[in-house]
Amino acid sequence: MHDLLFDFISKYISLTEDEKNAVVSLAIFRSEKKGTTLLNAGEKSNDGYFVLKGCIRTYYVIDGEEKTTAFYTEMEALTPHCVTTKASSEYYISCVEDSILLVSDPDMETEIFSKFPKFETLCRILAEELLAKQQINFDEFKTSSPEQRYLNLLQKRPDLVKRVPQHQLASYLGIKPQSLSRLRARILEKNKG
Amino acid sequence: MHDLLFDFISKYISLTEDEKNAVVSLAIFRSEKKGTTLLNAGEKSNDGYFVLKGCIRTYYVIDGEEKTTAFYTEMEALTPHCVTTKASSEYYISCVEDSILLVSDPDMETEIFSKFPKFETLCRILAEELLAKQQINFDEFKTSSPEQRYLNLLQKRPDLVKRVPQHQLASYLGIKPQSLSRLRARILEKNKG
DNA sequence: CAAAAACGTTCACTTAAGTTAAGAAATGAT
DNA sequence: ATCATTTCTTAACTTAAGTGAACGTTTTTG
The missing domain is CATH 2.60.120.10 (Jelly Rolls)
Structure with missing residues (x-):
């Protein structure tokens, strides 16, 4: 661990x-x-x-x-x-x-930061990195359609699509569960035709 | 300054x-x-x-x-x-x-951080604060419709709606400029009726 | 194990966003 | 000041998401 x-x-x-x-x-x-x-x-x-x-x-x-x-x-x-x-x-x-x-x-953080400033550096770097990643994520969300967002998620975090209930995924993608079902069916249809 | x-x-x-x-x-x-x-x-x-x-x-x-x-x-x-x-x-x-x-x-940051660790604390706090704010922002975006997002923006950053060209605002709201125009007209219509 | 609850899909219908195009308004450049 | 460009709006049409409901499936839980 x-x-x-x-x-x-x-x-x-x-x-x-x-x-x-x-x-x-x-x-x-x-x-x-x-x-x-x-x-x-x-x-x-x-x-x-x-x-x-x-x-x-x-x-x-x-x-x-x-x-x-x-x-x-x-x-x-x-x-x-x-x-x-x-x-x-x-x-x-x-x-x-x-x-x-x-x-x-x-409190725990303050304590460890004062003893070992290195940890504050770690936290700063992590926070800055996350902030930048998150901004890119948000940008992608804004500039794509629900279908693109779903396909993108399949690429980037395929595990998530498997691990997580559909209705939770749906709101994560900014749509309703029924729309996610439909959209998945639509994609399957395209790949057949 | x-x-x-x-x-x-x-x-x-x-x-x-x-x-x-x-x-x-x-x-x-x-x-x-x-x-x-x-x-x-x-x-x-x-x-x-x-x-x-x-x-x-x-x-x-x-x-x-x-x-x-x-x-x-x-x-x-x-x-x-x-x-x-x-x-x-x-x-x-x-x-x-x-x-x-x-x-x-x-490089400039590294220099000032080593001389005055306080600035690293400032940057960590700012990054963490921004990260949290940004997450809330993203959450609001996901859980609302374009119209709600526009109304929300009018509330939260009314200056932005005035300062910024409409077509730039539109993509910021995740929609097309024509949709923003229509949506604004729709809101006006509602407030009249 | 059986009943109940939660979940996922499908469907018909409604609503709103995307698209294409045209024209009016504002802005910038010469 | 005028012309050219960019921006904003409107409209008609297309496409996709929201809604409400039904139904089969899976998961919980008593």
Whole structure:
């Protein structure tokens, strides 16, 4: 479990034994069952999650309907908006699969940052990288049709299309489940004809 | 000009005179005319921009059509994706208005971070905050119709709707210029009836 | 294991966005 | 100031997504 984490970190910075030990002593791992709710809308929390194994999602409930807007799988991090704003959460977070999560909170971060500034550099780089990736993602979303978005997702995250319920995928693609069904049928039809 | 910058920074961290001087001595300001291209697709660059005055945008050219995906106005920062990836840019950056920009590059950042680690903290916080905001933005985009997105923009960034050409706004909203025209007419019609 | 709930697909119908084209309005350049 | 270009709007038509409902399938759960 620690290896997964250190392999990931080693892509960005190299750690001394001291630093690794600091991580091990402060890291909080949590195993959660599929379907477990990690955060409810309306509640506050200081926990950020780093997915070591499994898949979690964020979703809103709008007019009684769940709208899934993001999935986080292996080696992806989610810092809920409410951690940053200190307000109550607009969305829910729950486990799509049985998952192993690394849980962090700002106090823990502050502590480790002051002892080992290298970790702040890591976090800055990760945040900047994510920000840039996310912008590209958003750009692609804006500039393509639902069908293109689905085909694009098939290319870029084929695992997600298999791991995740269709109706959750649909809202992730910005459409209704029926439209996703239809669109998939349309694509199959094209590839036959 | 410096005041604008320091007022902004003071919302996040407090600076000593030494630190302010370091910023002043390293900061590069640039005044650009409306329409100036700051970065061409296919080119590489290490420059990030912080908008002190004016408005810049990123856009793609897809099938010969400009697709504007983001606007940056006063006190907003843009680190182009190609700075992070060191690859050539997928998009163009240009000035929507005459603008005053603070230009940064990674070497300059490294220098100031090593002298004053506080600036790295500032950058980490800013990146994390932006990331969270951007996620919410994306969520709203996914969960609403073009009409709702337009109405939402009118609420949240009314200035943008006035400052920016309609056809650029349209792709920012993920639709065609004709659709934006029609949608606006539809809203007017509703408010009359 | 059986009943209930949730999920995925299909269909007919409605609504809105994409497309193509034309013309009016605004902007910029000489 | 005038001409050329770009931008915005309108309209008719096409295409695809939203909606509501039905139905078979899968998953939960008591």
